[in-house]
Amino acid sequence: MEYVRTKDVPTRKPPMNESSLLGWLKINLFDTLFSSVLTVLVLTAIFFAVKALWIWGVSDGVWVAETRRECFKISLDGACWAGVFAWLDNIFYGRYPRDELWRVNLGGVLLVIWMLPLWLPRVRGKILVGLSVVALYPFLAGYLFSGGEKGIFMQVMIAAAIVGLAANIANAVTGYFNHGSLSNFIIRKIGKSEAHEKQQRNILLAILLFALAVAFIWQMSWTEENVTWTKWGGLFLTFVISGIGIAAALPGGIFLALGRRSKLPVVRVLSTAFIELFRSVPLITVLFMATTMFPLFVPESFQLNKLVQVIIAVCLFYACYLAETVRAGLQAIPKGQYEGAHTIGLGYWGTMGLIIMPQALKHMIPNIVGTFINLLKSTTLVSVIGLFDILNILRAISKDTPWIGLHKEPLVFGAILFFIICFAMSKYSRHLEAKLATGHRN
Amino acid sequence: MSNTKTKARKNANGQLASAASSEVIIDLNEVNKWYSEFHVLKNINLVVHEGERIVICGPSGSGKSTLIRCINHLEEHQDGSIVVDGITLDKNLKNIDHIRTEVGMVFQSFNLFPHLTILENLTLGPIWVRKLTKVDAEKRAMEYLERVRIPEQADKFPAQLSGGQQQRVAIARSLCMNPKIMLFDEPTSALDPEMIKEVLDVMIELANTGMTMIVVTHEMGFAKTIADRVIFMDEGVIVEENEPNAFFNNPQQERTKLFLSQIL
Numbered sequence: 001m002e003y004v005r006t007k008d009v010p011t012r013k014p015p016m017n018e019s020s021l022l023g024w025l026k027i028n029l030f031d032t033l034f035s036s037v038l039t040v041l042v043l044t045a046i047f048f049a050v051k052a053l054w055i056w057g058v059s060d061g062v063w064v065a066e067t068r069r070e071c072f073k074i075s076l077d078g079a080c081w082a083g084v085f086a087w088l089d090n091i092f093y094g095r096y097p098r099d100e101l102w103r104v105n106l107g108g109v110l111l112v113i114w115m116l117p118l119w120l121p122r123v124r125g126k127i128l129v130g131l132s133v134v135a136l137y138p139f140l141a142g143y144l145f146s147g148g149e150k151g152i153f154m155q156v157m158i159a160a161a162i163v164g165l166a167a168n169i170a171n172a173v174t175g176y177f178n179h180g181s182l183s184n185f186i187i188r189k190i191g192k193s194e195a196h197e198k199q200q201r202n203i204l205l206a207i208l209l210f211a212l213a214v215a216f217i218w219q220m221s222w223t224e225e226n227v228t229w230t231k232w233g234g235l236f237l238t239f240v241i242s243g244i245g246i247a248a249a250l251p252g253g254i255f256l257a258l259g260r261r262s263k264l265p266v267v268r269v270l271s272t273a274f275i276e277l278f279r280s281v282p283l284i285t286v287l288f289m290a291t292t293m294f295p296l297f298v299p300e301s302f303q304l305n306k307l308v309q310v311i312i313a314v315c316l317f318y319a320c321y322l323a324e325t326v327r328a329g330l331q332a333i334p335k336g337q338y339e340g341a342h343t344i345g346l347g348y349w350g351t352m353g354l355i356i357m358p359q360a361l362k363h364m365i366p367n368i369v370g371t372f373i374n375l376l377k378s379t380t381l382v383s384v385i386g387l388f389d390i391l392n393i394l395r396a397i398s399k400d401t402p403w404i405g406l407h408k409e410p411l412v413f414g415a416i417l418f419f420i421i422c423f424a425m426s427k428y429s430r431h432l433e434a435k436l437a438t439g440h441r442n
Numbered sequence: 443m444s445n446t447k448t449k450a451r452k453n454a455n456g457q458l459a460s461a462a463s464s465e466v467i468i469d470l471n472e473v474n475k476w477y478s479e480f481h482v483l484k485n486i487n488l489v490v491h492e493g494e495r496i497v498i499c500g501p502s503g504s505g506k507s508t509l510i511r512c513i514n515h516l517e518e519h520q521d522g523s524i525v526v527d528g529i530t531l532d533k534n535l536k537n538i539d540h541i542r543t544e545v546g547m548v549f550q551s552f553n554l555f556p557h558l559t560i561l562e563n564l565t566l567g568p569i570w571v572r573k574l575t576k577v578d579a580e581k582r583a584m585e586y587l588e589r590v591r592i593p594e595q596a597d598k599f600p601a602q603l604s605g606g607q608q609q610r611v612a613i614a615r616s617l618c619m620n621p622k623i624m625l626f627d628e629p630t631s632a633l634d635p636e637m638i639k640e641v642l643d644v645m646i647e648l649a650n651t652g653m654t655m656i657v658v659t660h661e662m663g664f665a666k667t668i669a670d671r672v673i674f675m676d677e678g679v680i681v682e683e684n685e686p687n688a689f690f691n692n693p694q695q696e697r698t699k700l701f702l703s704q705i706l
Binding site for chain 2: 339342346358436
């Protein structure tokens, strides 16, 4: 039996596939009769829902009015956005004095400027940039937001923050324009690049101390009036609580996770107990405990304000959640990675910090960002214990005389705000994952 | 065993090994180890001299991997003493860290760090443990990448390399620490046949530089070429120990004969 093909087989077009629009529709939406019917039904439902929303919110919506009554005169069924707009300042800043709003805005702008180098290409020392944000920015922002008297510690930290910010900006500029890191640039400019490493370090140290002294003297002239935390509110307060929460909970979670996997029994048991305790209690309970029970246990003289108590409670609570996330990440790292690290002589902290944690955290980015989003949304619970965060402000609109009874629109507005923030975080986490991907594990 | 101390050994080029090789660098004395109830190493005695190249073979489960993993304390022995480079292995973490910087190890599964580039894999230890500057560490890393013949892969990630290339990177990573001793735990067992040779070539080259090496392997051809001594282990004991010619041509123990008849 022989078979010899004498003619070439002609090339054929591929069968209908998902790469063309028609093919995609056919395969995904109109595959069978049943799925075609479902598709039509769902599309119809979506159409009517969107249409109703559009009519309520946009075409019948009232954008300019003095009171809710005026809204009704213009359109009885439409949304009364005018009420939300009238309250915009409250929604964003709470009862923060209107003349001092620039302080909050400046704080936000400084944060963006401080973090911007993290996303710029060629900038050196990004880890240092990230650490300086967490370690120094809070002092600068803390003074900007609350003002008033500064203790000596606060003054030193403010000066350090000013120097940190200035160095960070300069470092970003030299890096971005291809001059390497700031320290290299300085050494090169003063012609000491051949000098001994120790001498170079001393020069940099001298410059740093001089800058600190200048900054210290400068900040002494700052006399911003005191704005107590009770006047903080709205989205600003939400950002303060969740910002500190996010910045503190991740390191806290990492240490708790390491503690739970530690070989030292005392550390392990304490970490485990701490994590399990906080995880088995609802956040709202922790918040109530922090504000009502905690003061009973400490001496009168040692009274923290409610905001600090709430922030500590949020940090501890989410540190425990993140600890479990991080622990899951740690368990996914094969034993060979530890052994590989040990054989090049790395000790416990070197192994964890350089080899294990970077991989574990990378795998856990979706979960970690998920917890961050959860944290941001859960800060609305502080409205229950009387802080005027964004949710409380939104609900207060309905009690304001001109806008009495206006419930829906503020909450829809709040939902849109939260969606924008959380969706941005989620998108960014996807971007980070893609950027950090270096192929599969071992 | 005592005769190995005075015995003149030859390296792969047929030259006599240098006299410096008479110094003892690893000394295992009556080492015992249990995995819970399972007695995995039984009364192991082993003396290794500087520059000596030892091949350990034996059936799986015989304890050969455990033995060399005890030498850099990836596994803890429960009884007996292990002295490496003059330092006794005990619970003292400083000693363990020190010994690990002097003892390089290559694993069956490479254990490269997947989140770092090849170059970063190689410079990590020199920078963080040996405290070299980045420039010096990178210079050294490139030298060793040249030696294992893959300098062009320096900026790739481990997952982008073939198994043989990854194993050569792993060898270079260990060498960057300038270790006195190199341990190999079945370095070619996870590789495709055509990649085994490229790794063995690198190892033979390394052996010719006079490095002290202990190699757990099933590559008997490799053992014949470079080993000064071949050790056969079974069920946690050293059954037989001899120079390669005698070991392969004239095994003394029945168990060794059976093993050799099955793998040769």
